[in-house]
């Protein structure tokens with residue numbers, strides 16, 4: 106069985122495991138956006154990066170796709186990893202400021218500002234929906250088309266495919282389909298309320314959007330107040346499931 | 349041609365071909381893509397006509413060859429056996445050329461290369477400064493052989509290395525030779541080829557595959573095309589030797605479909621090699637069987653990346669996949685696969701023929717052999733050059749390239765294709781070496797070399813390349829897809845004078861992050877143009893941001909066109925060329941530019957004789 110070192114801890118793993126799995130086995134959290142246990146790794150979001158040394162070179166590699174090979178020396182939270190992850194998340198926040206998953210992750214990483222213009226993309230192309238539909242729902246109703254800036258999740262001929270059985274799994278798994286908690290600040294700033302339990306957003310919120318991950322602020326803060334009517338941004342999801 | 353039945357027969361055939369070699373003069377005209385574009389086909393046709401007319405078809409041979417590298421001066425040709433080098437030949441010169449051969453080879457003076465410095469006419473190719481400093485171990489035969497005739501290749505010693513390998517080498521010994529030669533991949537990353545082959549041999553899985561990467565997606569790069577067009581058998585021979593060393597039975601050559609001539613010459617060469625018993629079952633009567641398939645990729649730039657290329661051969665979307673597993677572990681259809689560049693394969697027979705130690709004696713400590721560059725931009729001699737590793741940029745630019753045109757100053761050299769970095773003129777003594785270039789913030793890449801003069805704005809250069817890379821990013825992974833857009837947006841802002849001081853730090857941060865986190869080599873190198881210009885030309889960025897000025901006077905939003913009233917003589921020439929009616933003034937009176945209407949096209953500057961139009 107391969108033996109590798111993660112953050113100085115020696116760990117023996119089963120052959121075929123990934124570094125991400127090995128780290129989780131040790132209880133080390135690594136953030137991910139495009140990984141789901143039941144789906145094949147894809148390596149697109151790059152958030153699960155870890156610093157890996159193979160003796161010759163030290164590089165950052167996506168742990169979700171990296172086989173836990175014998176002799177690897179891995180650091181999951183080195184200064185280089187943290188810096189890269191934080192800078193990456195900053196770009197994510199700017200691209201999809203309304204994704205709660207992304208905002209929460211950025212907050213947890215200690216990101217306090219975002220220097221890019223907000224873009225409001227409806228998709229980060231993590232490929233979860235496509236893989237979910239193909240590998241779990243066995244439908245293959247959606248896929249990627251186009252290249253670069255023009256790449257997107259599409260349905261054949263842009264129509265609801267006959268293959269789609271409207272199971273909703275793609276929506277369920279999408280990390281961007283949730284709206285962020287929308288505080289009174291500019292969209293590119295991070296609320297961080299969840300971290301420090303000072304609930305800036307509560308006072309101005311008329312709709313609970315923080316229902317997926319446990320948000321301490323929501324739990325402790327009690328009923329929402331509706332005095333300031335900031336409506337959550339509704340997302341156009343027709344690009345995934347059709348009209 | 350008869351089927352060769354043993355490795356010994358190659359040598360015999362070569363001797364036989366050499367013996368039948370007559371002393372007949374031969375005019376070999378370059379019919380590479382570059383010279384075709386400047387009219388080589390017509391030149392060949394009129395030469396043929398002339399020969400027929402004078403009944404000389406059996407007395408003087410006429411041959412179409414591959415690219416000689418000096419395409420800029422095309423069509424070029426060499427007249428054998430005197431090896432007289434002609435450039436810039438046109439249809440009407442056919443008569444003179446044929447006449448000169450008949451008159452005891454008195455050269456046609458006006459077609460000889462003229463040294464721009466001395467004005468002297470130069471007789472032979474190797475004396476032309478452009479060629480003098482080159483070492484053409486891969487491209488040297490291009491001017492000698494007809495790519496569609498396997499006998500020409502065998503005559504210059506072709507397939508000799510294959511014969512030797514089959515007779516005297518074990519597969520391990522071939523790998524060992526390649527390893528000892530120090531050859532590194534010529535497709536970009538520079539991975540040691542022998543080490544790659546050795547890694548494949550560690551696997552016990554069969555079948556194994558060989559792939560030749562001829563995707564060549566860099567704009568402006570045409571080395572692989574020229575080699576496939578001009579000497580396809582050298583690549584095929586390398587691949588067969590690879591097949592022997594790696595115990596593979598099949599190889600795929602992935603050529604971009606935009607290279608019809610390369611595809612044609614390669615298919616002809618494969619057919620001829622099959623007929624000659626050099627490919628197929630029981631090669632040269634041995635137990636080895638090997639086939640080469642041709643795959644045409646209508647691919648994007650990113651399809652040249654090895655994992656994307658393999659996916660594309662398998663019929664999947666041409667998007668990169670994470671490595672490991674590397675292709676040598678799990679490649680084509682999940683089987684161990686070695687993928688190398690065209691020039692890497694073509695280097696293999698040279699190493700076998702001349703010996704690993706000979707090859708390793710060329711170059712620097714860690715970069716061995718020769719590298720092929722396409723030299724373009726603000727330089728006198730553009731073209732395709734093959735130089736020994738370790739040669740300095742100064743020698744490249746001033747000796748081979750003949751310096752910067754119009755007496756301008758050199759500003760920077762961008763090396764390595766679209767995602768190469770810009771090296772400032774102050775580092776002109778840098779040697780061509782994988783490590784040295786990487787350390788300087790650039791890379792060897794595939795060998796693109798763009799020379800820039802003082803009129804180039806480095807912010808604009810960075811912006812231009814980011815635009816290209818944004819379009820070529822496959823979009824699979826976030827940092828590259830989104831990051832290239834963000835970098836481009838910020839650079840656009842700066843070049844429009846809307847940049848902020850903080851943007852520089854943001855460019856640095858984002859560039860670093862994209863390099864570190866992207867999935868494949870495209871994203872991992874994409875920020876190079878930005879990061880290198882930030883490193884060496886920061887003051888130019890600052891001028892755009894702080895002073896809202898473009899020092900090179902390129903960025904349109906930051907320049908103003910004005911007419912100096914003390915110089916303008918009212919000739920009215922500028923008014924006639926201004927497409928946006930921005931110039932006011934009556935004839936013989938001082939003219940004036942209405943800046944609101946001016947689109948900054950620069951047309952007025954070109955026509956103003958007294959140089960009254962100024963740019964600020």
Ligand SMILES: Cc1cc2nc3c(=O)[nH]c(=O)nc-3n(C[C@H](O)[C@H](O)[C@H](O)COP(=O)(O)O)c2cc1C
Pocket residue numbers: 532533534535536537538539541561562563564565566649650651652653654655687688689690692794868869870
């Ligand atoms: C975006 C991108 C484009 C590439 N294009 C080419 C190409 O056109 N030709 C090539 O030989 N290698 C190309 N490569 C490098 C290949 O991935 C691979 O490293 C190479 O073919 C291996 O052969 P070598 O070791 O002989 O260089 C490219 C890499 C990247 C990341």
Ligand code: SF4
Pocket residue numbers: 234237238239242244245246247268269270271272273274275276345346
């Ligand atoms: S709803 Fe349709 S597209 Fe979405 S996962 Fe289910 S089958 Fe696939």
Ligand code: SF4
Pocket residue numbers: 227228229230231232233234235258275278279280281282345
């Ligand atoms: S729609 Fe959602 S799940 Fe699908 S690729 Fe985009 S972000 Fe990922």
Ligand code: SF4
Pocket residue numbers: 285286287288296297298299300304305306307315320321322323
């Ligand atoms: S309550 Fe505030 S802190 Fe918690 S998730 Fe909502 S916005 Fe974020």
Ligand code: SF4
Pocket residue numbers: 650667668820821822823824825826828829866867868869870871872
């Ligand atoms: S780095 Fe760019 S080209 Fe490579 S996989 Fe990612 S998006 Fe595609």
Ligand code: SF4
Pocket residue numbers: 909925926927928929930931941945946947948949950951952953
């Ligand atoms: S730069 Fe072009 S548009 Fe402007 S004045 Fe001159 S010719 Fe006219």
Ligand code: SF4
Pocket residue numbers: 911915916917918919920921922923939955956957958959960961
């Ligand atoms: S071309 Fe020059 S000199 Fe003539 S009118 Fe225009 S600015 Fe004046």
Ligand code: FES
Pocket residue numbers: 136137138139140147148149150151152153154167168169170
């Ligand atoms: S979780 Fe590994 S790249 Fe997305």
Ligand code: FES
Pocket residue numbers: 378379380381382383384414415416417418419420422423424
């Ligand atoms: S094509 Fe003729 S010299 Fe290049």
